[in-house]
Amino acid sequence: MNAAELRKHFPILDQEVNGYPLVYLDSAATSQKPVQVIEAVNDYYRHSNSNVHRGVHTLGNRATDLYEGARDKVRKFINAASTKEIVFLRGTTTALNLVAQSYGRANVKEGDEIVITTMEHHSNIIPWQQLAKVTGATLKYIPLQEDGTISLEDVRNTITPNTKIVSVMMVSNVLGTINPIEEITKIAHENGAVMVVDGAQAAPHLAIDVQKLNCDFFAFSGHKMCGPTGIGALYGRQALLEEMEPIEFGGEMIDFVGLYESTWKELPWKFEGGTPIIAGAVGLGAAIDFLSEIGLDNIEQHEHKLASYAMDTLSDIPGIVIFGPQRGKERASVVTFNLDDVHPHDVATVLDAEGIAVRAGHHCAQPLMKWCQVSATARASFYLYNTEEDIDRLAASLLKTKEYFSDVF
Amino acid sequence: MSFNNLDQLYRQVIMDHYKKPRNKGAIEDGSVTVDMNNPTCGDRIHLTMNVEDGIVTDAKFDGEGCSISMSSASMMTQAIKGKDIDHALKLSSVFSDMMLGNDYPDDLDLGDIEALQGVAKFPARIKCATLSWKAMEKGLQNEK
Numbered sequence: 032m033n034a035a036e037l038r039k040h041f042p043i044l045d046q047e048v049n050g051y052p053l054v055y056l057d058s059a060a061t062s063q064k065p066v067q068v069i070e071a072v073n074d075y076y077r078h079s080n081s082n083v084h085r086g087v088h089t090l091g092n093r094a095t096d097l098y099e100g101a102r103d104k105v106r107k108f109i110n111a112a113s114t115k116e117i118v119f120l121r122g123t124t125t126a127l128n129l130v131a132q133s134y135g136r137a138n139v140k141e142g143d144e145i146v147i148t149t150m151e152h153h154s155n156i157i158p159w160q161q162l163a164k165v166t167g168a169t170l171k172y173i174p175l176q177e178d179g180t181i182s183l184e185d186v187r188n189t190i191t192p193n194t195k196i197v198s199v200m201m202v203s204n205v206l207g208t209i210n211p212i213e214e215i216t217k218i219a220h221e222n223g224a225v226m227v228v229d230g231a232q233a234a235p236h237l238a239i240d241v242q243k244l245n246c247d248f249f250a251f252s253g254h255k256m257c258g259p260t261g262i263g264a265l266y267g268r269q270a271l272l273e274e275m276e277p278i279e280f281g282g283e284m285i286d287f288v289g290l291y292e293s294t295w296k297e298l299p300w301k302f303e304g305g306t307p308i309i310a311g312a313v314g315l316g317a318a319i320d321f322l323s324e325i326g327l328d329n330i331e332q333h334e335h336k337l338a339s340y341a342m343d344t345l346s347d348i349p350g351i352v353i354f355g356p357q358r359g360k361e362r363a364s365v366v367t368f369n370l371d372d373v374h375p376h377d378v379a380t381v382l383d384a385e386g387i388a389v390r391a392g393h394h395c396a397q398p399l400m401k402w403c404q405v406s407a408t409a410r411a412s413f414y415l416y417n418t419e420e421d422i423d424r425l426a427a428s429l430l431k432t433k434e435y436f437s438d439v440f
Numbered sequence: 441m442s443f444n445n446l447d448q449l450y451r452q453v454i455m456d457h458y459k460k461p462r463n464k465g466a467i468e469d470g471s472v473t474v475d476m477n478n479p480t481c482g483d484r485i486h487l488t489m490n491v492e493d494g495i496v497t498d499a500k501f502d503g504e505g506c507s508i509s510m511s512s513a514s515m516m517t518q519a520i521k522g523k524d525i526d527h528a529l530k531l532s533s534v535f536s537d538m539m540l541g542n543d544y545p546d547d548l549d550l551g552d553i554e555a556l557q558g559v560a561k562f563p564a565r566i567k568c569a570t571l572s573w574k575a576m577e578k579g580l581q582n583e584k
Contacts, residue, residue: 049445376481376506376568377450383564384446393482400482406504407482435446 032329038416040065040321051386054421059204059232059365059412060390061254064318068257071317072310082306084283098309101316102299105264108319109249110240115269115298119312122263123231124154126250127198129265129302130227131158133275134248135196138225141167144194146224148173148181148210149402150203153395155229159198168195175402179206179355186218194224201233205394205403205410206355207338207362209237216245225271231255235414236334236363238327241266253311258318262311265302272298279304322415330415334364337413337422341366344426345411350433354403364413367394370429373436375409381432382409387425448558449565450507457511457552462518463500470498474579478571483509487575489520491583496520496528501572508556508565513572515552525580532577539566 038044041063046053055063075097081090083098102114111117120126135158139145145159149172163170173181173189190197197219201212216226225247233239235256241249248271252263267275277284277295284304286294295301322330342358345351350371356362370378379391390410393400400406411425470488477484483505490498499517503510516535520528535553537544541560559569 374506376483376508376565380449380562380565381446392480397482406484435450 032325032333032415034333034416034418037325038418040067041416042066042069044416048386048388049384054387054424056411056413056417056421056425057388057390058235058255058414058417059394059410061260062235062257062414063416064259064314065257065321067321068259068314068317072259072314075310075313080310083309084300094309097313097316098307101312101319104316104319108239108323109234109251109266110242111266112242113269116266116272118265118267118272118299118302119307120263120265120302121261121308122252122254123229123250126248126263126265127154127227127229128158129278130196130198130248130250130267131162132278134225134271135159135162136165137274137276139166139168139195142193143168144171144191145169146171146173146190146194146197146219148199149175150179150181150206150208150396150399151198151200152204152229152231153397154231155198155200156398159196162196172398173199178357178360179203179208181208181210183211183214183218186215190218190222190224192222194219194222196227197224198227198229200229200231202236202363202365203355203399204232204365204412205367205396205399205408207365207367208355209233209361209363212244212246220245232363232365235322236327237331247271253315253318256318257321259311259314262308262315264315269298272302275302277301277304281305283307325415333415334413337417337419338362338364338366340419341411341413341422341425344422345429348426348429348433351429354408364417365410366412367408367410369405369408371433371436373432375407377436378409378429378432381435382425382428385424385428385431387428389425445561449562451555451558453552453555454507454511457514458507461501461510461514463514463521464502465500466502467498467500470500472579472583474575476571476575476578478505478509478567480567481505483568483571485509485513485572485575487513487517487572487579489576489579491525491580494524494583496523496525496580499576503572505571506565506568508559509568509571512556512569515556516572516576519551519553520576525584528580529577532573535573536570539570 079093081094083095105117106114219226227248228246230249230251234251247268249266254260281304346358352369354367375391467488472489474487485503487501501513534544
């Protein structure tokens with residue numbers, strides 16, 4: 032895989048920011064989009080736009096084929112057994128909320144436990160906090176090891192026969208930790224709990240096989256994997272989805288509607304109330320084609336090299352503190368750090384002045400920031416279009432940042 | 441060492457307030473207490489003030505944040521101490537105009553605050569600069 036060649040598919044990367052060629056290191060927030068995705072959405076609106084599942088006319092059929100075709104692409108992408116198990120939703124947040132509000136409210140009661148970890152993104156904390164409040168269940172946290180990983184022993188100690196739901200992120204958007212989902216799933220199942228996976232930071236970077244993971248739910252977002260914003264998917268085990276009630280009611284999701292009673296469409300449409308996110312699904316389908324053509328294994332390998340290179344290069348900067356697994360340890364291609372006493376916002380502003388885009392703040396993980404004992408951090412995250420030169424530019428600018436702030440102080 | 445335009449943002453006087461914040465801390469039993477945070481970035485401020493007969497007799501701040509938010513808080517407390525509520529609120533509205541790049545009346549002595557003018561050119565940082573001022577506004581509006 033040649034990242035420099037792949038970059039050419041991303042028109043946005045070919046620009047100057049503040050007089051420097053753009054170095055985009057914020058893909059964990061949202062990835063850039065290749066021209067293939069932009070054109071697929073454009074093409075859909077130019078030639079096929081119509082509402083789905085109802086038109087007798089040609090465009091209606093074309094739009095339906097594209098929308099349902101995208102669903103099958105998602106199914107193959109994560110190796111689900113059936114398209115009935117793929118629900119198109121707005122993104123990971125919406126997907127996790129659906130599980131919490133539908134499966135959770137029906138199956139969790141007072142005295143039960145919901146188990147998550149300290150490293151979760153807010154979208155995998157708050158739906159469970161709310162569920163615990165409404166049902167009287169207890170929300171428990173699997174603690175973190177000093178290096179930002181979780182130990183299976185702690186997993187075993189936290190999950191009990193009272194646990195009904197375990198929900199864990201596969202890859203941390205802050206620490207870069209890759210969690211042992213298969214093993215955690217096993218422990219969850221041994222205790223009779225269902226396993227929910229927040230796959231937002233995993234699906235773009237790792238080959239996903241939900242049958243091998245054996246998880247019960249897997250949520251992810253399209254916009255972090257070269258697709259458009261506003262589209263994502265929830266995988267759910269068919270037997271569980273069959274039993275679950277929709278949480279949004281209206282058009283598109285119904286079978287028969289009477290004055291006082293209605294029935295729902297079959298899977299997966301009963302969870303897709305309202306006109307669906309058709310163009311988004313088409314764009315996500317194109318993104319999956321794009322990623323599959325490169326090969327997820329190749330992407331994973333490229334990012335693995337980038338992560339090692341970044342850890343080697345950045346760890347040598349005096350005064351830098353990197354959170355999560357350290358140099359030489361397995362980690363995803365996201366590096367969260369602080370530099371001396373320079374506040375991360377100031378770091379991000381100085382880097383931006385040199386055309387380098389990084390994220391600064393709490394990364395939607397306030398409990399994790401508390402665990403890290405900081406209020407904010409800076410984060411550089413990489414994707415298939417990033418190169419070692421990008422990391423060299425980052426390192427050089429960080430050294431300049433240090434110097435700049437030691438001058439002004 | 442210089443970066444293009446950055447010197448407009450990180451003026452010497454701002455860095456001075458960041459390194460040596462004025463009025464840092466909390467007034468015990470202050471008559472007005474405001475906590476505010478910027479949920480998008482994690483900056484937070486704890487502002488305490490004493491207001492007697494419509495005059496801000498003392499103001500202190502505590503909190504966490506970047507150089508811009510903390511220096512702005514330092515300058516803000518400095519500017520409102522000893523002023524009446526209307527004057528403090530007027531300063532706040534002038535500061536808001538300054539951040540938006542609008543014209544503002546030049547009959548007020550802004551002192552160090554003028555150094556924050558450059559923030560207007562960095563849209564991502566305007567919220568950092570205005571956090572403490574919004575806290576002050578909220579606290580004093582209730583006292584009117």
